[in-house]
Amino acid sequence: MAILExxxxxxxxxxxxxxxxxxxxxxxxxxxxxxxxxxxxxxxPLTRYVVSSNHTPMVVPSPSPVxxxxxxxxxxxxxxxxxxxxxxxxxxxxxxxxxxRADDAVxxxxxxxxxxxxxxxxxxPVNTSILHAANASxxxxxxxxxxxxxxxxxxxxxxxAMEPFYSDILREIRKQRYKGGQTLTDDExxxxxxxxxxxxxxxxxxxxxxxxxxxxxxxxxxxxxEKSILLTGLLSREGYDVGLLIFPTLNHATAGxxxxxxxxxxxxxxxxxxxxxxxxxxxxxxxxxxxxxxMYGKAPMLIIVPVGKGTLLYGxxxxxxxxxxxxxxxxxxxxALEERAVAAHTLQQWDYDAYxxxxxxxxxxxxxxxxxxxxEEIRESELPHNSACMSCN
Numbered sequence: 187m188a189i190l191e192x193x194x195x196x197x198x199x200x201x202x203x204x205x206x207x208x209x210x211x212x213x214x215x216x217x218x219x220x221x222x223x224x225x226x227x228x229x230x231p232l233t234r235y236v237v238s239s240n241h242t243p244m245v246v247p248s249p250s251p252v253x254x255x256x257x258x259x260x261x262x263x264x265x266x267x268x269x270x271x272x273x274x275x276x277x278x279x280x281x282x283x284x285x286x287r288a289d290d291a292v293x294x295x296x297x298x299x300x301x302x303x304x305x306x307x308x309x310x311p312v313n314t315s316i317l318h319a320a321n322a323s324x325x326x327x328x329x330x331x332x333x334x335x336x337x338x339x340x341x342x343x344x345x346x347a348m349e350p351f352y353s354d355i356l357r358e359i360r361k362q363r364y365k366g367g368q369t370l371t372d373d374e375x376x377x378x379x380x381x382x383x384x385x386x387x388x389x390x391x392x393x394x395x396x397x398x399x400x401x402x403x404x405x406x407x408x409x410x411x412e413k414s415i416l417l418t419g420l421l422s423r424e425g426y427d428v429g430l431l432i433f434p435t436l437n438h439a440t441a442g443x444x445x446x447x448x449x450x451x452x453x454x455x456x457x458x459x460x461x462x463x464x465x466x467x468x469x470x471x472x473x474x475x476x477x478x479x480x481m482y483g484k485a486p487m488l489i490i491v492p493v494g495k496g497t498l499l500y501g502x503x504x505x506x507x508x509x510x511x512x513x514x515x516x517x518x519x520x521x522a523l524e525e526r527a528v529a530a531h532t533l534q535q536w537d538y539d540a541y542x543x544x545x546x547x548x549x550x551x552x553x554x555x556x557x558x559x560x561x562e563e564i565r566e567s568e569l570p571h572n573s574a575c576m577s578c579n
Contacts, residue, residue, distance in 0.1 A: 279338060282323050282347035282398075286315040293317075295406055299385035301378045302556045306362050308382070310355045312404050316347060320398040327394055332434055336491040339411065339430050339439065342398060343419045343493050351400045352423050359420075373502045376426060376443065380467055380475060381555050383417040388470050411439035413469040422494025429464055431457055432489035433482060440482075441467040442490070443475060445503045453511040455483040459490040465503060472555050476506040505557055512564045513551055519569075520544045543568040 293312045298305065330338050363370045363378070370378055389407035399416040402408035408416065414430055418441050421428045427444035442457055442464030454476055457464045466478040523541045527533045533541065547567035551560045 277329055279328065279341040280324055282316075282319045282325075282345055284315050284319040284347050287318070290315040290318070293404070295403055297382065297386065297406070299382050301381040302558065304365070306365070306382075308358055308362060310358055310403055312400060313350060313354065316351050317400050317404055319347060320400050323398070325395060330395065335434065336430065336432055336489040339396075339415055339432070340491050340493060342396065343415050343422070343430075345398075348399060348419065351403075352419060355403065356420065356423060372498055373500060375424070376421065376498075376500060377475065377555065377557070379420050379424070380417065380441075380469075381472070383413050383420070383469055384472050384555060386413060386416075388413075410470050414439050414441045414467075417441045417467070417469055418493040422496050424496070424498075426494075426496040426498045427462070428493050428496060429459075429462070430489075430491040430493060431464065431466065432491065433485045434487055434489065436481060436485055438482070440469050443467055443500045445500050448504075453507045453514070454478075457488060457490060459492075462490075462492065464490065465500065465506070472553060474506055474509065474551070474555055474557055474560060475500060476503060476510060477552070502557060505561065509551065509557060509560050509564065512569060513548060516544045516548050516564075516567070516569060520548065540568040 291314055293314055294309050295312060296307060296309045298307045300306070325338075325342070328338070359379070359382070363375050386402065387407040388409065389405075390409035392409065392412070396412045396415060397405065397408060399412075399419050402412050402416050411432075418428045418430055421441070421443070429442045429444070430439060431442045432439045444462050444464050445456070447456055447463045455466065455478060457466065465476040466482065467475050468477065520541065523533065523537055523544075526537065527541075544567065547563050547569070550563050554560055
């Protein structure tokens with residue numbers, strides 16, 4: 187009201203100029219308040235020179251400010267919806283998805299190995315559709331907690347995508363069971379399959395998580411856990427009660443076959459989960475079922491992972507226990523003779539002959555997977571002949 191009263195004393199031409207000036211100041215203030223770009227409303231930014239359709243635009247006398255180019259309204263692009271697929275979860279196992287391609291074919295790998303005194307050769311098919319899917323699996327980069335490694339290996343062994351692969355190679359391997367008109371018993375067929383996997387060359391250069399069984403066959407090599415996963419996969423599908431034995435503190439994994447334990451004092455280590463008793467199967471080299479290096483018999487934090495639903499047990503375990511006991515006796519006698527040689531600086535001829543026989547027998551038994559040959563070697567050694575060193579016991 188003060189401004190209007192003051193303007194009443196001005197001449198009419200001056201009042202018009204003052205009124206125009208006030209309008210100009212008010213518009214400039216709005217522009218500054220809005221950041222000199224636009225006026226923000228609930229509908230978004232508006233061009234600063236837009237006026238209501240209900241009013242007549244005011245005419246600003248010259249000189250008028252040079253208008254800035256109108257700032258276009260900001261358009262925020264629509265954010266696409268992100269959907270996580272199972273393969274994008276680095277902490278969960280994802281079953282292999284096989285997408286056959288037109289250029290996929292069946293390849294073949296030949297394996298030569300010996301079981302007992304017979305040499306075998308098997309030509310195994312490799313379905314490249316499954317192979318490519320295994321190669322590309324996101325599980326190769328999965329982050330595995332040490333407590334979950336057993337479950338991860340079990341899921342690899344039981345992955346449904348591996349079923350056609352196992353069916354294909356077992357069809358060929360079974361033919362060898364009846365080679366020459368003879369049929370291998372269940373225990374012999376178990377030993378036969380163990381021999382096959384043991385003699386696949388050892389290789390531990392794979393980066394990341396283990397190879398799938400089909401990759402082991404395709405590459406014709408594998409490390410301890412890769413060959414153990416392959417072996418338990420074969421044995422479980424042939425009806426054997428098997429499991430994976432995992433030693434986290436030693437970075438080692440191997441296979442185990444269930445046995446029926448008839449004594450509370452076995453001569454070698456039996457690995458138990460309080461429900462099942464397993465004996466050790468070394469997969470990295472040729473060795474008798476049940477034989478193991480000392481460090482595995484004393485290793486803590488063992489993880490036992492049952493594989494499959496097989497029911498067949500290893501029935502020749504008593505023979506192996508007998509061989510193991512004899513080998514421990516031979517080791518004791520060898521050590522006693524070595525101590526005697528150090529103390530006396532020499533050995534009597536009969537002790538020397540016994541020592542040579544022990545070394546020969548020990549090396550043979552520890553490098554074979556033929557229990558029959560191992561028992562024959564022990565019978566022919568100095569051990570049952572009451573040599574001079576029997577007093578070493």
